[in-house]
Amino acid sequence: MNDTATLANATGAADQTRKPVLQVTGGAKIYGGVHAIEGIDFDLFAGEVHALVGENGAGKSTLCKAIAGAIQLTSGDIHVDGRRVDFGQPRDALAAGICMVYQETSLVPTMTAAQNIELGNEKLLTRFRTLNIQAQQLLQSLNFHVDPATPVALLGTAKKQMVEIARAIYNKARIIIFDEPTASLTPEEIVHFFHLVRDLRARGVAIIYISHALEESLQIADRITVLRDGRLVITAPAKSLNRDALVQHMVGRQVAQGIYQRSKAANQRREKVLTVENVTMGMVVKNMSFSVYAGEVVGIAGLIGSGRTEIAKIIFGALKRNLVNGGTIRLRGKPIRYRVPRQAIDDGIAYITEDRKANGFFETMIVDDNVYIGKLATRLGFSFLLSRARRSKLANYWVERLKINALQRKAKIVELSGGNQQKVVLAKSLGQDPSIVIFDEPTRGVDVGTIPHIHAEIRRLADEGKAVVVISSYLPEILAVSDRILVARTGRIVAEFNAAEATQDKILYAAVH
């Protein structure tokens, strides 16, 4: 840990004259005998953006919840402005000027923006007009274009976030903790959001920034702290770090990069497996057309709301396209229209969901059962009586192939890491022997060390002759795995690139304009 100390000193040069607004010393939190965090020394200065990075379960959230008073540290101290504080509940932290802006927005959807800003500080009687004017003034001073009289449910994600930030400022927050603030923003909104953060920093607000996107942290942060397994690995100025260094600190070892390789065969086109012609569904998907060939990986990029998830669900039968003028979907030349996903599965189509918690896995069941149920639900894999032997055989194969952590096989799936959960969801669908596999955000919420495994599996499926579609908002991922890249915008495919000619800029330009 010697290098840590020297690097921290190097940063502190300018800061040594100032005192930190927030200081955590020896912070530890124990859950059921296990250290969630341990021996954390963390400090934060006014007018600083301090990024926290680490894999799932590294302790970022635990640390921030302790700072925000949502949980209490088992040992260690928190100092605000040099005074030791002991937050019993979030309200105490709020009173000290610490505010956490959560990933899932904590706004009341049916209330207006103004009401939400005042939430928790209501006077006994407030006129709506007064309330709205106050909120309007606050929003304008922050340069947020939000109508205070609009119910929050009608606002977009970016504007909801603005309301949250305005609420934090209304509460006189001096320390704001952002938990994955950009997760559901479009690239344009992210740029705007960064302006906001810089603006807050210029006002002297201290900001803790948690994000999975390492590039973002490098871009916006002054200093970065890396956590691993509940311990602080390094705190260093963002300028002295790069992505590779961060990943190495996060994982604690060299990550296997490029273990997947594009197969040569992909370029010589084989059978056209899936054809989508002028498919239309309401206002979301409009005249979308594209084809997928066996043995290739087609990447679909696009912003949220571009219809990329919807087209996948339409193909899979989970959503229904318009009955009249809904277009045609052909599977090996045969027109298809599925009523339920089961029919798609029987025809060899797999869709791997973007939200595994909501509809990907069965949380009360162990790994083996999750994989086995997928098989049982197919026409060929069905057998009335369960067979332990068949279950183990199937699960062993996929545990081996996808490198699922075998020690956790008796654990219920909720107790697994995000990466292992995702692998189980993959195994459940891939065990159904599909010939077309549609991945929707295959590495969302997956630990950095696991991402190469999943990318390798995507390539492997294509090399086995399956047609693979990968939908992702993470452009480096699209570029890494695809043979061909389609860009969706407002329900249409607007551009197509070969893997060789595609760049992030080209894709983004097509997706936005």
Added chain:
Amino acid sequence: MAFDSPLAPPRTSRLRLNLAKPNQEQIVLLITIALLIGFGLTLHGFATLSNLLNLLRSISILGILGLGMGLIVISRGIDLSEVAIMAGSWAIALIEMQKGLPIGWACLIALAIALAIGIVNGIMVAFVEAPALFVTLAAGFVIYGLAFSFAPAWVLYAPKDAPALMYLGGGQLFGIPVPIFVFAGAAIVMHLFLSKTSTGRFIYAQGDNPEAARLSGVALRPLIVLEHVLVALLAWIAGLVWVGTTGSMQMMIIQGTMIYDVVLVVVIGGISLVGGRGSVFSVVVGCVLIGILLNAFTIMDVNNEVQNIIKGIVLLAAIVLDNFLHPRDEETARQGD
């Protein structure tokens, strides 16, 4: 040994007692055993063979109904018309018997009526996509009204000379009342169905996460219909035992609180209304616990009001206990943050 050889599948037995993290079934089982011993030592006339058999006989109808309710609650549904199906179908069968229809045919009519109601319930829930709570609540009213118009009497009596009809409810086998065998048989069949067949697995999957089950290719709609039909089938069997035990069918029970008792035994034993949790064992344990309490109260001559209060407290205690043992704490919330 870090873990079993990969070829040996992980065995998870529901009955294995894990002292570090007991589940609700195990706690209820322990409480039940404690009560059994406590009452046995303190209450005169409790720990006799005839009383214990009587206790088991008295819970068998509730237990059979509970098996059906348990099945559907595991699938994240509910069927509030179960008692109405039992009473309604058998009321019509008994009135037909009084009119002179052969007993066998009347029983089949009751079965046909029960299954038809189950199918209608299932179709309303699965295909019309109406909430099961309201569909089955409404079905209960309709069944009551229809049955009462066909058989306008509060109590319908079975024919005097029908030993075959009376056997399942009133008979004895090896000195043990037959209803206990019916309950045990139904429980065993249901247990095998839920734990050894893929349909049973699908029911758990549906209760755990219906959307994930749909996207995995489980045929949810036929499954929902099947579940409601099975509930109706168990209601019919429970009615057969009821008629045999009492020699009659009371229409009053449709309007009474019996359906809540059925939900009670299911929930006490650890079948969560969230779905996907619990097993047949939960129903059996929940039933036995309630049976012991009611039996002991009868011996102690505790009045009905106090019995109801205690039933309510037991239910609350079970739920609080479950929350206490399995808190939705930071530790679980932290997973995959």
